[in-house]
Amino acid sequence: AQSVSQHNHHVILSEAASLELGxxxxxxxxxxxxxxxxxxxxxxxxxxKYFSGDPLVKGIKGFEAEFIKSKFSFNLRxxxxxxxxxxxxxxxxxxxxxxxxxxxxKGTKLSVKP
Amino acid sequence: GAGVSQSPSNKVTEKGKDxxxxxxxxSGHTALYWYRQSLGQGLEFLIYxxxxxxxxxxxxxxxxxxxxxTGGSVxxxxxxxxxxxxxxxxxCASSLAGxxxxxxxxxxxxxxxx
Numbered sequence: 001a002q003s004v005s006q007h008n009h010h011v012i013l014s015e016a017a018s019l020e021l022g023x024x025x026x027x028x029x030x031x032x033x034x035x036x037x038x039x040x041x042x043x044x045x046x047x048x049k050y051f052s053g054d055p056l057v058k059g060i061k062g063f064e065a066e067f068i069k070s071k072f073s074f075n076l077r078x079x080x081x082x083x084x085x086x087x088x089x090x091x092x093x094x095x096x097x098x099x100x101x102x103x104x105x106k107g108t109k110l111s112v113k114p
Numbered sequence: 115g116a117g118v119s120q121s122p123s124n125k126v127t128e129k130g131k132d133x134x135x136x137x138x139x140x141s142g143h144t145a146l147y148w149y150r151q152s153l154g155q156g157l158e159f160l161i162y163x164x165x166x167x168x169x170x171x172x173x174x175x176x177x178x179x180x181x182x183x184t185g186g187s188v189x190x191x192x193x194x195x196x197x198x199x200x201x202x203x204x205x206c207a208s209s210l211a212g213x214x215x216x217x218x219x220x221x222x223x224x225x226x227x228x
Contacts, residue, residue, distance in 0.1 A: 009154075032214040044205070044219040051214075090157065094213040099164050101147055101173075102213045106156035 002027040004091050006105035013081055014113050021076040021108050023065075023091035030096035033074040035065055036104075039087045047089070050074065051096075061085070083114045116140075118220035120206050126226045127196055135191040135223045139208030146189050147217060148181060151203040160204075163189065164212065196227045 007022040048059025055067040119138040148160040159173035183189040207217035
């Protein structure tokens, strides 16, 4: 069965610090990968997604993620975080070859200190 | 509609009572998903509907949980004889053509069983 691991439960950074949130998945076939963000009091929103092609994916608000197939990883990065990035971030994987549902990680809470 | 609509936004119920949660997906989206979000547990898949196919119920935690989707649109998640461990945020999402294209989430229903 597919699974997603997010290594950090809670990350605390100061503004302007660089961010990298880890995500590893277990599935040997074709995958589609996603990062969702949930700002305080808001619903889950798509941050970025990987289908195929360039493994470096750019999303909204300056976020990017790199798909490394050999490492089964899809880490999220941002060069300089802002206080407004405080949120919970969820990595998710879908089987790229069939219908089904997204499998989510347990999430990483990011707190950015002003 | 413009987004995925869920009702009620909050529900407090007594242990042992039945509850119904409603989801109205984006018009034209063929796939509809229910998840449960508990503190520290991430998003737990419950059930999904894809077009006219039989629903995938593999995530339902017990036979107290059921869901239906009428006319390929609105869905209702029913929890019978609620227990305190059912307390969570129940999220609905829809997708134009399947999980591998990503979801649009609703704002969720916060269920509290007292």
